[in-house]
Amino acid sequence: MFLKTLSLVNYKNFTTASFDFDSKINCLVGHNGVGKTNVLDSIYHLSFGKSYFNPITSQNINHDAEFFVIDGTLEKNDREEHILVSAKRGQKKVIKRNNKAYEKFSEHIGFIPAVIISPGDRDLIIEGSETRRKFMDGVISQSDQEYLNALIQYGKVVAQRNALLKFFAANSKFDRDTLDIYNAQMNDLGNLLFEKRKVFLEEFIPIFDKRYAEITNQKERVAIEYKSQLFEKPISELLDQNLQKDMMLQYTSVGLHKDDLSFEIEGHPIKKFGSQGQQKSFLIALKLAQFDFIKKLSKSSPLLLLDDIFDKLDEQRVAHIVTLVAENELGQIFISDTHPDRTEKVVKESNQSYKMFRL
Numbered sequence: 001m002f003l004k005t006l007s008l009v010n011y012k013n014f015t016t017a018s019f020d021f022d023s024k025i026n027c028l029v030g031h032n033g034v035g036k037t038n039v040l041d042s043i044y045h046l047s048f049g050k051s052y053f054n055p056i057t058s059q060n061i062n063h064d065a066e067f068f069v070i071d072g073t074l075e076k077n078d079r080e081e082h083i084l085v086s087a088k089r090g091q092k093k094v095i096k097r098n099n100k101a102y103e104k105f106s107e108h109i110g111f112i113p114a115v116i117i118s119p120g121d122r123d124l125i126i127e128g129s130e131t132r133r134k135f136m137d138g139v140i141s142q143s144d145q146e147y148l149n150a151l152i153q154y155g156k157v158v159a160q161r162n163a164l165l166k167f168f169a170a171n172s173k174f175d176r177d178t179l180d181i182y183n184a185q186m187n188d189l190g191n192l193l194f195e196k197r198k199v200f201l202e203e204f205i206p207i208f209d210k211r212y213a214e215i216t217n218q219k220e221r222v223a224i225e226y227k228s229q230l231f232e233k234p235i236s237e238l239l240d241q242n243l244q245k246d247m248m249l250q251y252t253s254v255g256l257h258k259d260d261l262s263f264e265i266e267g268h269p270i271k272k273f274g275s276q277g278q279q280k281s282f283l284i285a286l287k288l289a290q291f292d293f294i295k296k297l298s299k300s301s302p303l304l305l306l307d308d309i310f311d312k313l314d315e316q317r318v319a320h321i322v323t324l325v326a327e328n329e330l331g332q333i334f335i336s337d338t339h340p341d342r343t344e345k346v347v348k349e350s351n352q353s354y355k356m357f358r359l
């Protein structure tokens, strides 16, 4: 699978732009702020139906315009596929595949598998548990529609349960029967998601370990561990035990939505004890493991979007990734960089076809 063409109208800083991509390596080069990241983000948008950097759709529309269009042609399984994402201020976004609009965007997830590596990935280490859950959910969802549907449903049930708790507090009421309906739904959906997260991590963690060792020449011991209250008790029990607390807080304080992943180096949290370089290697290993995992399940190489990759890796490491493309381990990649010469030097050495786009 590869992205053949991309046209943008009023997407972020672009009024119009079009690209005819190479099936292997594409380099977007230019000064700070010319829009290199925005091109990568528009490709991400085609894949996930939203921006990686700014989830507020209206803010992706050029400041001076009323709408944006991202139009891409893919070659997938020897067929040409046409994907269009468009948004108008004040209206719902539209995503079309071969001119037919999706009713649910979630149906599109996984159609164009993609992985982005960007300086902002550091949030995965430094921010709260939500970023890590989102990462895990994102990887699983790209290859498991049942997981994605259950996840969406679970989120809705928690929101309904929270609204009910607020209603109880505002009206000094309590209705066990309605609460039990939500508890049962949370329990069933939560268990399904918990089992799938466990299965996923059993497979994902060894892939991550291998990638980390490869990137660092096995310098130190790192670990990812799944943290969930569900290892101790089923959700139904957790909910019963915490009912008084939830009534007071007016939200659901326990469940699968509190899961986390702990990232450790030599037995200590990498957030506090990892050097900058170790954190960078950890994040890249995490993203390459995501790539491997999705590739295995979807049986095609995800698009690899490398934003400001030289910020994260020295020339040798970037060359290593480009070599992987040459060996056909990776598929189509997009690299953004401010230094055309250093990028061109690295990609030339790979003896692969490539295109340079000077923005």
Ligand SMILES: Nc1ncnc2c1ncn2[C@@H]1O[C@H](COP(=O)(O)OP(=O)(O)OP(=O)(O)O)[C@@H](O)[C@H]1O
Pocket: 011, 012, 013, 014, 030, 031, 032, 033, 034, 035, 036, 037, 038, 039, 059, 060, 061, 062, 063, 064, 308, 336, 338
């Ligand atoms: N909705 C928008 N309308 C117009 N311009 C926008 C919009 N959103 C972002 N921009 C502009 O896009 C530019 C940033 O583009 P981008 O982040 O892609 O740059 P870059 O080439 O990757 O830069 P760097 O090398 O610094 O990472 C900024 O000038 C920003 O103001």
